[in-house]
Amino acid sequence: MQLHFYRPLSSAPSNSPPSEPDLTSFHSFSFDPSAPDYTSLLSDELLLNILSKLPISQHVSNSLVCKRWLHLHGRLVYSLKVADWSFVTSGRVFTRFPNLTDLDLVRSCIQMPKSSGIIVTHKTMSVHVDTHFILDGFLEETALLPSNAVDQGLRMIAGKYPNLQRLAATGASEEGLLRIAEECPTLQELELHCCGDLALRGIAGIKNLQVVKLMGFIGVFYNSTISDIGLTLLAQGCRRLVKLELCGCEGSYDGIKAIGQCCQMLEELTLSEHRMDGGWLAGLSFCGNLKTLRLRSCKSIDKSPGADEHLGSCLTLEELHLQGCQIRDKQSVKALFLVCENVRDIVLHDCWGLEDDVFSLASICRRVKLLSLEGCSLLTIRGLELVVLSWKELQRLRVMSCNNIKDTEVTPELATLFSVLKELIWRPDSRSLLSSNLAGTGMGRKGDRFFKRSKD
Secondary structure, three states: OOOOEEEEOOOOOOOOOOOOOOHHHEEEEOOOOOOOOHHHHOOHHHHHHHHHHOOHHHHHHHHOOOHHHHHHHHHHOOEEEOOOOHHHHOOHHHHHOOOOOEEEOOHHHEOOOOOOOEEEEEOOEEEEEOHHHEEOOEEOHHHEOOHHHHHHHHHHHHHHOOOOOEEEEEOOOHHHHHHHHHHOOOOOEEEEEOOOOHHHHHHHHOOOOOEEEEEOEEOOOEEOOOOHHHHHHHHHHOOOOOEEEEEOOOOOHHHHHHHHHHOOOOOEEEEEOOOOOOOHHHHHHHOOOOOEEEEEOOOOOOOOOOOHHHOOOOOOOOEEEEEOOEOOOHHHHHHHHHHOOOOOEEEEEOOEOOOHHHHHHHHHOOOOOEEEEEOOOOOOHHHHHHHHOOOOOOOEEEEEOOOOOOHHHOOHHHHHHHHHOOEEEEEOOHHHHHHHHOOOOOOOOOOOOOOOOOOO
């Protein structure tokens, strides 16, 4: 194989136009594949150190140079997403990537035909599907690896990766997770899909676990159940939790209370598409170190929060994030703000039902310093003004794509507040913003400038 390289012979100026390369000032030379490989004189440790200094974007191309470089490249990889389960059971993953600390097995645990042209996407997850693998809107059991197969793979992983720090898997049972707990003492982050309550007994021995994500009932994918039993097992076994995310999980006041009492280091709690029973909000008062609460894609906040005097409050909470939630129920929204009355940051994105009377309940929180609104199309300037003027500590305000808030309706009082804020992002009406950006271009006039009938 001949590779041609070019180098300049002279630094004299060229007569070629700047836009055209001057090929006359270059000459080619041949590369002899039989020439000695001087990198073979370097030890693996030295060559590995050199390769590690190169940009990550070059690692894949470097691995294609020769088998030795391919092997060394595998030693530089620490994070991997596996798409084919046989890559694990055959042992190839351990040979190819011996130093992994972050392993994601989620997609490899779903047995789907890769040749299928049908892809189902839910939030951040996408899989190829076949009509034979769908039952009542969920993946059939035959589409998921059996738990004993997953556990067998986890036993192999536990024996080969004792320094594993993060693991994500689907359909694991107590047996496989117990082996991970025994062999991987440095594991800090765990993501489990389609697991039940009893499987969570297996992670009780993971003493250094700090981040847990549980995926229970997920539309079109999983129909598993995580209830108060599982939450209590999790709380009693993982007392060093700092961050917990519950997706499609059931539960109630008892489960949240157990987490708050046992996981005293918990700082961030996320609930996505939750199926909690009424009254769960009151359990947040037991989370004595909670700083961030996130609710995502929840059809309701709390169906029956109970009396205000029994709710309590989360005194350490600093951030409240709601994204894609339905917040039409004034009682549950009021209960949420009462529990989060000391919050500093309120972020509301694409929330349905956020009308003026619902948003007025945010005035319960008196210490707000940041408000971020995006995609809240029912809120008006009047509703916004009543709340933000009541917040004496407000420093930052972001309003984007809230089309019912008009620039022309800004009052002098609100303008005065804008002038003293440390940060102001004001793009409420996307239509008016588009019009201002297109001003003077002639666009948006039904084509009268660009499409004129000829007079000939």
